[in-house]
Amino acid sequence: MALSYLFLTTNDLLLINPAIFIASLYTKMHLMSQDKQESILILDFGSQYTQLIARRIRELNVYCEIHPYNHIEKAMKVMPNIKGIILSGSPFSVHDKDAPSVQLNDIRGKLPLLGVCYGAQLMAFQWGGKVGKSSSREYGRAHLNMVAANELVAGLSDKTQVWMSHADTILELPKEAKLMASTEDVEAAAFTFNGEKVYAIQFHPEVYHTTEGSKLLKNFVVNICSCKQDWTPNSFIETTVKELQDKIGNDKVVLGLSGGVDSSVAAVLLHKAIAKNLYCIFVDNGLLPKMNLQAYWNRINTWGLM
Numbered sequence: 613m614a615l616s617y618l619f620l621t622t623n624d625l626l627l628i629n630p631a632i633f634i635a636s637l638y639t640k641m642h643l644m645s646q647d648k649q650e651s652i653l654i655l656d657f658g659s660q661y662t663q664l665i666a667r668r669i670r671e672l673n674v675y676c677e678i679h680p681y682n683h684i685e686k687a688m689k690v691m692p693n694i695k696g697i698i699l700s701g702s703p704f705s706v707h708d709k710d711a712p713s714v715q716l717n718d719i720r721g722k723l724p725l726l727g728v729c730y731g732a733q734l735m736a737f738q739w740g741g742k743v744g745k746s747s748s749r750e751y752g753r754a755h756l757n758m759v760a761a762n763e764l765v766a767g768l769s770d771k772t773q774v775w776m777s778h779a780d781t782i783l784e785l786p787k788e789a790k791l792m793a794s795t796e797d798v799e800a801a802a803f804t805f806n807g808e809k810v811y812a813i814q815f816h817p818e819v820y821h822t823t824e825g826s827k828l829l830k831n832f833v834v835n836i837c838s839c840k841q842d843w844t845p846n847s848f849i850e851t852t853v854k855e856l857q858d859k860i861g862n863d864k865v866v867l868g869l870s871g872g873v874d875s876s877v878a879a880v881l882l883h884k885a886i887a888k889n890l891y892c893i894f895v896d897n898g899l900l901p902k903m904n905l906q907a908y909w910n911r912i913n914t915w916g917l918m
Contacts, residue, residue: 650839652676653687653694657712657730659701664818665728668826674833675843681712684719696724696837699731701816705780706730706737713738724809724837726764729778732812735786736800742784746797751777753821754795762792762804764811764831767824774801774815774822782814809836849881856885864889869917871900871908879917892917 652669656662656678669676679687681699688694697719704711716738719725727735733743755771774795782800785791792811793802802813811832817825833839865882869875869892882890892912900908912918 649675649843650693650695651691652696652698652833652837652839653684653691654678654698654700655681655684655687655714655731656700657681657702657734658704659728659730660703661816661818662700665698665700665829668818668829669833670843671826672830672833672839673841673844674839681714684714694723695839696726696833698832699725699727699734701729701731701777704730706733706743707780720810721808724832725811726832727812728818729814729816732803732814733778733780733782735810735812736782736784736789739786739789741782741786741789743780744783746779746781754797754801754815756793756795756801756815758793759791762811763836764804764813764828765792765802766831766835767827769824772824774817774825775819776815778814811836849884852881853885856882860886860889862889864891866891866893868892869894869912870897871904876912879912880915883915883917890917894918 652674654662654665654669654676662678666676666678677687677691702712706713713734716725716735725735727733735741737743752775754774754776756765756768756774758765758768758770776795776798781798785800785803786805788805789803789812790806791800791803795801795815798814801815802811804811813828816822817828819825822828834841865886867875867879867882867890869879879890879892894909894912896905909918
C-alpha cells in the first residue's frame with residue numbers, strides 16, 4: 613500500500629506536491645480498511661440521518677463506509693473485512709412502487725445485521741411480517757419498555773428515551789421474530805430473531821434525542837460484531853510516519869507552505885517522519901488575511917517547520 617505523492621525527484625532531493633500528498637493519504641485511509649481494518653457497512657436507503665449513523669460509529673473508533681443500497685455487491689468487494697451491516701432509514705414506504713430494496717436473504721446469516729427504522733420494516737416485510745400505515749405519524753420522543761433481555765439492548769435503562777420518525781409501522785412480526793422492546797404507541801419498537809445476529813429497531817439510535825443510542829450502537833458494533841475499536845487518528849499517523857520514513861530514507865524534501873490545510877498537514881507529517889531533512893518554503897499566495905499571516909508564521913515556527 614504505497615503512497616504516490618512524489619512530484620519530482622532530482623538526485624537526493626524530493627519535491628512534493630501537497631495536494632497530491634493529501635489525496636494519497638485519503639486513498640491510504642480507504643486502502644487501510646481493505647487491507648486489515650475492521651469495518652461496518654452502512655447501506656443507505658435515503659435517510660436524512662445516515663451520515664449521523666456513520667459519525668456515531670466512527671466516534672467509537674470503528675471504521676465504516678456508507679454505500680447506496682443497490683451497490684451492495686460492489687461494497688462487499690471493496691470492503692472485504694466487513695464485520696457487520698446496518699440498514700438505514702428511508703423516506704419511502706416498503707409498499708411504494710419504487711421503494712428501495714435489497715434481497716436480505718442474500719446476506720442473512722453471513723454477517724450481523726441491524727435494521728434501523730425503514731431497515732427494520734424491510735426485514736419484517738421480506739420475512740413474513742406485516743407493515744402498514746400507522747394510525748398516526750410516529751414522530752418525536754418515546755420511551756422504551758424492555759420486554760426481553762438481549763445483547764443489543766444490554767445496559768439500556770428501562771423507559772430510556774428514543775426518537776421515532778416514521779409514517780408506517782410494523783403491524784405483525786415475522787413468526788420467528790422475538791420482541792425486545794415496545795413504546796406506548798409502537799408495539800414492535802425492537803425485535804430480533806432467535807439464534808441469529810439479526811436485530812431491528814423502529815427508532816433512531818444515532819440522533820441526540822435517543823439518549824442511550826450510542827450505547828446501543830456500541831453493543832452492536834463492539835459486542836456483537838466484535839470490532840476492536842482500533843481505528844484512531846493516532847494509529848493512522850503512526851503508520852503514515854513509518855511509511856514515510858521507509859520510503860524517503862535519508863533524502864531531503866522541499867515542501868511549499870501556503871497556509872492551507874493540505875500543505876500544513878503534509879508538513880507536520882513529514883516533519884514527524886524526517887525532521888531536519890524537511891525544508892519548508894513559505895509561499896505567500898495572497899489568500900491569507902493580513903492579520904492571519906503573522907499568526908500562521910508564528911505557528912509554523914512553533915511546529916519547528918521554519
